[in-house]
Amino acid sequence: MPDLKDCLIDAALTHVPFDGWSAATFRAAVADAEVTPAQARAAFPRGEVDLALAFHRRGDDRMMEHLQAEDLTEMRYRDRVARAIRVRLEIAEEDKEAVRRGVTLFALPIHAADGTRALWGTADAIWDSLGDTSVDVNWYTKRLTLSGVYSATVLYWLGDQSEDYRETWDFLDRRIDNVMQIEKLKAQARKSPVLSRLMAGPNMLLDRVRAPAKAPRGDLPGLWRDPS
Structure with missing residues (x-):
């Protein structure tokens, strides 16, 4: 028996x-899936908004399943990240217009918070699939940086008319290269005695930041814990 949510998502995709x-x-979607409005609202209390979010999460889940079946151990870490983003977009290719419509929906101020959570969830799914074990402030910075790279790549991909999305993958590589340059500058700054002294106070505060509990993660804020 197909899952009720999947049935409604599949039914909706012909209309989106x-x-x-x-x-x-x-x-x-309710009519096509032959379910009652009450059943549909039980699955998606906010109707079309929750339906769009479920479609997005299903893409994340399928990406994670795909990545777990691949052997990425021989790749450089930056190439693993690029591969994960590419897999996520390849999964969405069949329903590209649904993605476009989702971007439009979550660009509305009333739904911007939902869109941000969905984007963060994708970044989190990618890092989890790649085996990220961060428990400190790096948990946040990695996902924040990846959210920016992923969102920019999605927007480029939506308008890309090149063969096999060649221009999108080139764009993605450039964005990751930009991030790697920033990380290199950060590493150099940490070696500077002057900057190390200037950042002593902020770094002490950042050391207190902890990633959310693994289960359930739920939302964006982390836990403020006394390192002692």
């Missing part, structure tokens, strides 16, 4: 290109 992630799409 025409009506977006809208109330009309949600009603049509």
Whole structure:
């Protein structure tokens, strides 16, 4: 028996290109999936918004399954990150218009927080798939940086008309190279005696930052713990 949420998502995808992630799409999905409105609302209390978020999360889950089946051990870490983003977009390619409509939906101020959480969730899924073990402030900085790279790449991908999205993958490589340059500058700064003294206070505060508990993660804020 197919999962109720998957049934509604699949039913919605035939309507999203025409009506977006809208109330009309949600009603049509309910009718096409042959479920009652009460069942649909139990699965997606906020209707089309929760439906769009579930579609996004399903893409994340499929990406994680794909990455877990691949052997990435011989790749450089920056290439593993690029591979993960590419897999995520390749999974979304069949429903590219649904992604485009989702970007439009979550660009609205009323849904911006949901969109930010969805983006963060994708970055978190990628780092988890790549075996990230950060428990300090790096947990946040890695996901924040990757969120920026991923969101920029998605926007480029949506407008890319090149063969096999060659220009998108080149764009992605350039963005990752930019991040690597920043990390190199940060490493050099940490070796500077002057900057080390200037950053002693802020670093002491940052050392207190901890990643969210593994289960459940739930939301963005971390835990402020006394390192002693």
